Amino acid sequence: MKRTLIKETPQLVGQTVTLKGWVNVRRDHGKIVFIDLRDRTGLVQVVLVPELAKDFHTEDVIAITGIVKQRPEKLVNPNIETGTIEVEAKETELFSKAAELPFDMGKETLEVELPTLLDYRSLTLRHPKVQAIFKVQAVVIDAFRKALQAKDFLEFQAPSIISAVPEGGAEVFRVKYFDHEAYLSQSPQLYKSLLVTAFERVFSVNHIYRAEPSVTTRHLTESTSLDAEFGFIESWEEVQEMEEYVVRFIFDEVNSRCAKELALYNATIPLISEKIPVIKLRDAQEIIFQRTGRDVRAEKDLAPEDEREICAWAKEEKDSDLVFVSHFLTKKKPFYVHPDPADPTYAYSVDLLCRGVEWSSGGQRLSDYQTIVNNVHEWGLSEKGIALYLQAFKYGSPRLGGFALGAERITMHILGLKNIREATMFPRDMERIDVRLSTLE
RNA sequence: GGGGCUGUAGCGCAGUUGGUUAGCGCGUCUCCCUGUCACGGAGAAGGCCGCGGGUUCGAGUCCCGUCAGCCCCGCCA
Numbered sequence: 335m336k337r338t339l340i341k342e343t344p345q346l347v348g349q350t351v352t353l354k355g356w357v358n359v360r361r362d363h364g365k366i367v368f369i370d371l372r373d374r375t376g377l378v379q380v381v382l383v384p385e386l387a388k389d390f391h392t393e394d395v396i397a398i399t400g401i402v403k404q405r406p407e408k409l410v411n412p413n414i415e416t417g418t419i420e421v422e423a424k425e426t427e428l429f430s431k432a433a434e435l436p437f438d439m440g441k442e443t444l445e446v447e448l449p450t451l452l453d454y455r456s457l458t459l460r461h462p463k464v465q466a467i468f469k470v471q472a473v474v475i476d477a478f479r480k481a482l483q484a485k486d487f488l489e490f491q492a493p494s495i496i497s498a499v500p501e502g503g504a505e506v507f508r509v510k511y512f513d514h515e516a517y518l519s520q521s522p523q524l525y526k527s528l529l530v531t532a533f534e535r536v537f538s539v540n541h542i543y544r545a546e547p548s549v550t551t552r553h554l555t556e557s558t559s560l561d562a563e564f565g566f567i568e569s570w571e572e573v574q575e576m577e578e579y580v581v582r583f584i585f586d587e588v589n590s591r592c593a594k595e596l597a598l599y600n601a602t603i604p605l606i607s608e609k610i611p612v613i614k615l616r617d618a619q620e621i622i623f624q625r626t627g628r629d630v631r632a633e634k635d636l637a638p639e640d641e642r643e644i645c646a647w648a649k650e651e652k653d654s655d656l657v658f659v660s661h662f663l664t665k666k667k668p669f670y671v672h673p674d675p676a677d678p679t680y681a682y683s684v685d686l687l688c689r690g691v692e693w694s695s696g697g698q699r700l701s702d703y704q705t706i707v708n709n710v711h712e713w714g715l716s717e718k719g720i721a722l723y724l725q726a727f728k729y730g731s732p733r734l735g736g737f738a739l740g741a742e743r744i745t746m747h748i749l750g751l752k753n754i755r756e757a758t759m760f761p762r763d764m765e766r767i768d769v770r771l772s773t774l775e
Numbered sequence: 776g777g778g779g780c781u782g783u784a785g786c787g788c789a790g791u792u793g794g795u796u797a798g799c800g801c802g803u804c805u806c807c808c809u810g811u812c813a814c815g816g817a818g819a820a821g822g823c824c825g826c827g828g829g830u831u832c833g834a835g836u837c838c839c840g841u842c843a844g845c846c847c848c849g850c851c852a
Contacts, residue, residue, distance in 0.1 A: 359813080366809040379812065392802090411812055420812095437786040438802055441813060445787050445801080449844060505851085521852040546851050547776075553851070638848080668852065695852080738852085753845095765844085772843070 335399060341375035343402050344419050352399045353378065353421065354429075356460065357390050359440030370440075371398060371421075372462070378416040382423040392439050393432035393460070399425040448753055453770070455760065466595035467757055470588060471745040475539055477587035478560045478739070481580045487535040487562060492522030494541065498719020505545035507555075518543035521738065526563035527670065527699055528726035530734045537562040539741075549764055551753045552691055552743060556762040563699075563736030570672070570682035570698040571612075573735035574658055577686060577696060578610050581656065581739075588748060599749045604655035604688050611648050612658040615680070618644045634663050642690035660684040660697075669713040670706065672698040672735075682735070689747045696737025703727040 338351035355373035367387035369380045380398050390396055400423040411417035436454055437446050444451070444461050451458050458464050479489065496519045499506050507518040522540050529536045542559045562580065567573060585603045588596070596602065613621070619631045622643050630640055636659065648657035661680040664673045672682040683697035700706045706727055710717055717724060746757040755761040765771055 361811050361814050362808085363811065363814075364808040366811085368811055368814085370812070377812095381810085406810095409810065409812090413812080417812090434785080434803065436802090438813090441801080443813095447787080447845080450786070499852095519852090523852060542852080544851070548849090548851060549846095550848090550851090551846075559852095692851095770843085 337397075339375045340371065340373045340378045340416060343378055343416050343421065346402045347404050347419060348402065350399065350401050350424070351421065352397060353380070354397045355395070357392050357394045357396060357432075359392060360387070360390060362387070369398075371396070376416060377414050377462075379411070379414075379420040380423050381420055382426065386423045386426045388426065388428065390426075390428070391432060392435060393457075394428060395430040395432075397427040397429065398423050448755060449770075452755065452761065452766065455768070459759065463598050466592075466598045467745060467749060467751070468759060470592050470595050470748060471741060471757065473588050473591050474584055474744050474748070475558070475560065475741055477584040478539070478580060478741075479537070480587070481583035482535075482537040482562055484583075485535065485576070485579075487537045487564065488529075488533045490525070490529060490533075490536050490538050492519065492525045492538050492540045492561070494519050494543070496719075498716060505547070507543050507545045520544055521559065522561050523668075523670070523738075524720060524723040526561050526736060527734060528723050530563050530565040530736075531726040531729070531731045534566065534732070535564040547764060551755075552746070554742065554754060554758060554761055554763060557758070558741035560739040560741055561736065562738075563734060565732035565734040567698065567733050567735050570660070570684065570735060573696055573698060573737060574612060574660070574684045577684075577694065577737045577739075578658075581610075581686070581693075582606060584744070596749070599751075601749045603748060605649070605653065606656055607652055607654040610656045610658055610686075611652040611654055612660055612684070613644070614661040615659055615663075616661070618659050621647050634666050638691075641687050641692060645687055645690045648687075656686060656688045656693075658684050658686055667697075669709040669715060670699045672700050684737075686737075686739075691743060691747065693743055693747070694737050694739040696735065698733070698735040701727060701731040701733050703731075 335352040337354050338346065340353060340355065343351065353371055353373065355371045358370040358372040358377055361368040365384065367382045367384055369382060369387065369390060370377050371380050380400065398421065400421040402419050403422050405418055405420055437450065439461060443463055444458060446458070495509065495511065495516050497516055499517055506520055509516050509518060519542060521542055522538050526536050526538060538561045540559050540561065541556055543556050545555065546553060562576070564576065585606060589603050616631070618636065619633065622640055623629050623631055625647060626643060636644065644657060644659065648654045660683065661674060662683045664671060664679060664681040667681050667683055674680050674682055681697060683695065685692050686694040700709065707717070707724065742754050742757045746754050751757050760768055
């Protein structure tokens with residue numbers, strides 16, 4: 335018989351249906367047995383006689399053929415979407431038996447610590463509350479695409495294998511590449527910029543790789559970067575405005591498409607004011623000094639503590655969970671960053687902070703060929719490995735800029751997760767590639 | 776790389792100033808239960824207290840080492 339999805343059952347009262355899915359939980363009452371069956375669309379209560387319930391256990395994969403029945407009013411369960419009905423089983427079939435579970439899967443919340451959550455990833459990804467994280471993430475990424483497609487951006491696939499390290503700063507993974515050495519890309523930055531000279535407006539959803547020896551709650555060695563870049567801008571503010579539009583678009587989509595998922599985490603979309611406040615690094619540091627007495631005014635960057643403080647300021651003073659910080663030090667940024675002509679010490683760069691953490695960085699890029707070449711030398715880089723990038727600007731380029739958002743960080747902060755690994759299906763860090771590396775020795 | 780904290784049953788945890796037989800909840804197994812929905816009730820199994828050494832009459836508890844994990848800082852296109 336044709337399979338019916340669980341979410342369809344409330345509309346099929348009186349009909350015989352075949353449901354296929356996993357046993358979420360079994361409640362045995364002797365002469366009557368209840369099974370909450372789970373498929374990708376939801377949960378439904380199945381009523382069975384013991385003979386049909388067999389020895390079904392949590393996570394067994396089964397099929398149930400039965401009649402959809404309206405529940406009497408006093409038996410309605412308002413907590414599940416199919417709570418007005420139940421399915422009275424007439425026939426059951428076991429597809430696949432589940433081994434004894436290492437923890438309780440039938441609970442509303444998985445009560446496991448992070449290492450257990452990841453050690454049993456194939457299993458924990460079945461849990462509805464865990465799945466909610468990745469539904470939100472899928473919507474975030476989809477909304478990013480939709481927002482930029484609506485502005486006529488072209489999606490491209492950036493390469494992961496690169497021949498030279500143009501950025502400096504972050505550590506890179508080396509890979510053996512036949513007789514040569516290559517690297518894993520830390521960013522599609524140079525590709526998206528050079529593509530602007532061909533397509534004007536481009537974006538990409540790519541994995542990026544960082545060999546930073548960082549063990550924190552917000553760093554991964556492999557993560558998903560949402561990149562956008564576009565040309566013919568008038569100023570760096572246009573980049574910041576485009577980013578604001580994209581972030582707002584993402585929030586709207588998540589709000590309208592993920593109400594259920596947000597509710598599971600008791601989460602609310604970050605508060606976004608009519609206009610996200612934009613503040614220069616030095617002004618931000620002055621504000622921190624005024625608020626806390628902590629003098630960070632000579633620092634070259636914001637420490638995590640500073641990022642939290644400036645977010646607190648934005649929240650209290652500007653009614654916004656988000657805040658842009660601009661004009662970082664040119665020398666702390668990569669060679670392609672565009673200095674502010676008014677004071678070249680500072681750059682047309684802009685980070686987006688949300689709920690205490692950096693969500694993105696972006697800004698205006700250099701577009702003048704000779705200036706770029708000079709900077710390549712000044713930054714101590716080699717022209718050879720980035721020849722294609724330089725070529726793009728040699729043959730004419732519009733004024734350009736762009737930004738990159740971290741998909742996992744957005745997901746994490748929307749849902750209020752404490753560790754970015756929770757917002758990553760298969761997180762890689764210094765100690766883990768699917769399994770703990772220490773277990774492989 | 777620096778600092779802090781934690782390793783006790785499958786999972787999540789408690790365990791007093793060092794004291795006799797190692798505790799709780801969930802899960803698992805057996806039995807009972809026709810209206811539960813995190814069902815309930817009765818019973819049972821399940822532990823080299825991460826590992827190694829030390830102090831002590833006596834160590835889950837104190838000390839040293841080691842391994843594993845978590846958090847903070849640093850680093851972070």
